[in-house]
Amino acid sequence: MTELEKYIVATMGVADADVQRIASFFQPITLLKGEYFLKAGRMSERLAFVQEGILREYVVRDEKEVTKWICTKGYFVVDLSAFIFRQPARFNLQALTDVELHVIDAANYKRIGEVLPDWNELEKRFITRCFSALEDRVVMHLSMTAAERYDLVFAQRRELFNQVPLHYLASMLGMTPETLSRLRARPVQ
């Protein structure tokens, strides 16, 4: 069973027969380290599930890259707004390691609704969870110091800190690489 199939079972409580059918709408693809799943400004009508590897979601602002999120196994990668509204992508999605994805295009995505009767509800719940996670993130930035943000994210996603260049994590945490380095070197924590 692929990670994707496990995910479907775990979060959607779908019958075994349907799991296979849904998973079959996805195509496996591989990206090499450095390649892009999505480039800002381009149209993209696809969404993918991360089977293996790490990607970085970033936007360019004043010639600087701002890393918005790091996606690992079990995440969906997509510019949701671009996917739903069929607009040019607003951000970039680049592989930080070789990556295995399961990709689905908008047409096949639509067909999931025909297989799963309550797909709309599941979809809504999924987006709501994403929304809620972002709410938490905003509150984090409104109320926590750099050290507190580091401690929180380190506790939640420790594995990132030995797999991803730290300057990307620093950007995702809203601080400079130097500050992140000094936080890591703190005496006690």
Place this chain on the structure above:
Amino acid sequence: MTELEKYIVATMGVADADVQRIASFFQPITLLKGEYFLKAGRMSERLAFVQEGILREYVVRDEKEVTKWICTKGYFVVDLSAFIFRQPARFNLQALTDVELHVIDAANYKRIGEVLPDWNELEKRFITRCFSALEDRVVMHLSMTAAERYDLVFAQRRELFNQVPLHYLASMLGMTPETLSRLRARPVQ
């Protein structure tokens, strides 16, 4: 035509007969300045449209109130996660002025789907727009200084700055009231 009905027409392209029908699922209520639409920790199965007035969405963290958002005419107020998952509310919604709302409960909300055939799609698009706005807000905190954040939000929602106590706006912008005061007093801007 109420603000709510205008909103429905503007964003959903619904036939006139349906507009009335949908709007009829909502009940008008009034809150006095200081009263709560939602209290953190309590169950709440309702959502409201702001017809008139201003509310503040905040969470308490380390005994401090963190203002997450200020809602004015035309916004929906709801703890989305609590509403969708029927969980206790995570934040507070308090009236900053006397407020007129159109309220709908979960049961009536469900009935909208029976009136509007593509309600699921509209709902998804609405939540996606909210998600996208939050993405922008996270990027704002990752990449902008306090002065830049102030300038941006001031440009977008100037009317707030003479209607809402500034310490709430300062909190929403992720800075202290003193810093906000100094930014406002800057020579040129």
Place this chain on the structure above:
DNA sequence: GCGGCTTCTTGACATCGATCAAGAACTCGC
């Protein structure tokens, strides 16, 4: 219109975090 509360500003100062610069440590291709 007075007293008391809240809000807003201002100043002095402390602290956090950014910047700049250098070098150490670690890839990775050859």
Place this chain on the structure above:
DNA sequence: GCGAGTTCTTGATCGATGTCAAGAAGCCGC
């Protein structure tokens, strides 16, 4: 295993923002 590039750390310094404190200004009930 060598060299070039990247990543990471460390130090010195600077600027932005927070903290603390005081007072001014605005608002409201009586």
